[in-house]
Amino acid sequence: MKTSRVSFAAALAAGAVLVLSGPAFAHVSVQPGEATKGGYATINFKVPNERDNASTTQLEVNFPVDQPLTSVMPQDIPGWTVNVEKTKLDKPLTVHGKQVNEAVTKVTWSGGKIEPGRFQQFPVSVGKLPDADQMVFKAIQTYDNNEVVRWIEEAKEGAAEPQTPAPVLKLTAAKGDDHHDAGAKKTDDAKNAKDGAAKDGKHDEAAAKSSDTTARALGIAGIVVGLGGVAFGVASRRRTS
Structure with a gap:
């Protein structure tokens, strides 16, 4: 009887660890997590399916309007439809000697399916990256049971990681320097x-x-x-x- 109680307590503790640690490793993220300031990069939005009884059918990624990117090119993914939305800039940007009046503000993938126990990566070529420490992309994940998870919380220095953190791309100085x-x-x-x-x-x-x-x-x-x-x-x- 004593052995059974110990085994039950150990199983309960292990289950609690899994429940508490789940959001820490299963959230929507940017891969790789770093890119070079002022350059161009190919990043992937990694989306794991956190549910056992539903599949992910849509991902919406919002690009920061205060850090406009003039070039955003999603890669085609079999089974998924991609939609790119742009907005007019209050102040035009000059890129390669040409003025750019619009910037991408949202990219949405839909029509596909990420089944339970699976993940999907959504590649995007982006640039020109700003001269900043990071970029925060707020993402919305939708399941086929109409559940919506908003990965939009920004982490604060010195505080614990949010329950639903927004994907973050850290920017580093160019190696050429x-x-x-x-x-x-x-x-x-x-x-x-x-x-x-x-x-x-x-x-x-x-x-x-x-x-x-x-x-x-x-x-x-x-x-x-x-x-x-x-x-x-x-x-x-x-x-x-």
Whole structure:
């Protein structure tokens, strides 16, 4: 009897863990979760089916209007129909030298089915990504039993993850910036090496001139001493005679 109670308690605890952790790993998300600022990327909206008795039949993704993207191109998915909605911009954007007056604000996939225990990815090519830390896409998931789950809650710093968090795409600095810094450092290093070599060359040249002057002085001194010896020898012979 005691063993049965322990087993029941363990099973209950495990079930509670699964229930509590379910929303943390089964929500609609962006894959991969990072992209480069100012660039273009292909992202996937990953949609798992959280229900055991219903299938997902529609996904609606809202794009942030304060971070307009001029290029949003969904990839065709067999069995699904995609609809792209645009809105007119209050302030036109200039892209590749051309003015853009509209931006995509919503993409909706419908007509397909994500059955229980399955997930589906919805690929989209997007750009030009803004110079910001992140983009938040509010998504609405609809089931064939008319249940609607709104993944629209934004996470707050220091707070627990919301029950139905909105998909978030983090934006990072371009790697080219790092390459530029590295190139500048290499240029500085090369310049320093060149300057050092020039200084060493001047030092060697000065040392060589100093050595040459010393050698000449010693040579002249030797000649003088030699001439003095010759004169002394001649004088000695005259005295002897």
